[in-house]
Amino acid sequence: MDGTSIGSGDRPTVMVTNDDGIDAPGLRALVRVLVSTGRYNVLVCAPDSEKSAVSHSITWRHPLAVKKAEIDGATAFAVSGTPADSTSLGVSGALFPSIPDLVISGINMGSNCGYHIVYSGTVAGAREAFFNGVPSVSISYDWVGGKSVVHDYTLSAEACLPIINAILVDIKNQTYPEGCFLNIDLPMDVANHKGYKLTKQGRSSYKMGWRQVTSDSQGGKMLSTMTMETDSAASNEIDTQIVRADHLLFKREVLSASVGDGIGTDFQSLKEGYITVTPLGALSNAEIDCQAYFKDWLPRAAL
Template sequence: MEHSHRPTIMVTNDDGIDAPGLRSLVRVLVSTDRYNIQVCAPDSEKSAVSHGITWRHPLSAKRVDIDGVTAFAVSGTPADCTSLGISKVLFPTVADLIVSGINMGSNCGYHIVYSGTVAGAREAFFNGVPSVSMSYDWVGGKSNIQDFTLAAEACLPIIGAIVAEIRNQTYPQRCFINIDLPTNVANHKGYKLTKQGTSIFRMGWRQITSNMQGGKMLSTMTMEANSEASEETETSTISPECLLFKREVRGAELGDDDTDHRFLQEGYITVTPLGALSPPEKDCHAFFQDWLPSVAVYPSSSAL
């Protein structure tokens, strides 16, 4: 990073370039007048696509008018957007920091694996560019659009501190950061360094008769387990030969106590360092270390 130039931050997300979380984050960053801001985000919602990438087909990138920034809407996944944005074919320079978010819905525990928001940051990490993913724990009936602005403002000290470390070449290169902001972000309890837990929503499937039944699932991974899906119907239904099924939440497993989900629910802004992949538990490795040598003595499947 050149000391004589303002640092550049590229923003992406998985809710789409028009999502209020991204727009609020961009407005807050622009208002500081400290950064050059680039935006490279999906042209439509791409929630819960994980780290999917587009391989066989070309992507389109269309200029979008957002005050104070250079912005493109891309016909790809969040990982695609990050990859394209740091490639120098879309922007003339590689951003100093990639920020993915602010997502509508938390991304804790195992939901990190599903998250397109986290994937946007992970793709930057794969390519050696510092990155942060940000998610707000949106709860229907309690949250409002203004909370995204409060969330963005609450993260400004973290972003500023990261940029300072990058400038000094002291920022760690072996991880990236996942941030979750509590529902009552206006009264958050401060930052809390956490680790990824094992919390997850358990899913089931429900057969439906119309592709409009069930409504739209809340963005990314936060869903209320006891919420009832709306029953919209179409004038025409699908053919009897084709069956339609829709995911629905059947319950939640909260996992470990001393982890990201717990502290988020207690009102903290959780800061969770992540690597490319989660390592297995030590006892799993120990099991397979003893087990693998014995595999050779088992008969082949053809002999069974």
């Protein structure tokens, strides 16, 4: 952790990013709560617009446009790239004078459990920090349309403060593990959560399908944002790219809801009302039974 800002008596530096965009209420609530404690130097480096479900995509061929943003109590920049781009730039030393001690990605609108972790730009923002040797956390709130309210983001941020503080203490003491980053999901009824629970990534996912649509039904525009929760406000996001008349249009749709996949998994525990804390690595390893199968299979296949 060379170059980080924690020192004797110094306030640690926390950088916030996300995938819902720098103006998203989840990010703004998280920053407000962090700033209000007076315990951290708060930086923000986040996409300038909504970038949900872009996974760990990065911008390679073109420069990023970066613009100063006004967020009370924080030094903030909006970036034209992806969540991974934003984190990479923010921890590089090229934008800020020092490397942050901790990167927090979120608070996302909607949970990120099971296989959805692969799609998540929020998780990618934390994973990119991990790739660069900076401790990180991704945070998501299980937003449910018609039940959740914007204030739930503030409650979620406050509920995560003990974890954030504990991580920073271990970082200062040089005892925090370097082999993982954390993915935190907060239940819909966050005000009455059942406590923190250490979980493992499960296999939950929504069964997705496709439905052909016409340009007339979409106002001549193509829906581009994949929304896991169909009642989420994010489902109204549309791309302004005009579709040519000779193109067919297909829109994603949810065919069946995600289900829990066992005791101790992230999705199941989240639905039981716990704040789930899931350590993640850079890669998803194959299941043990698959490893055993291919250990015998490969020599035969190579004959």
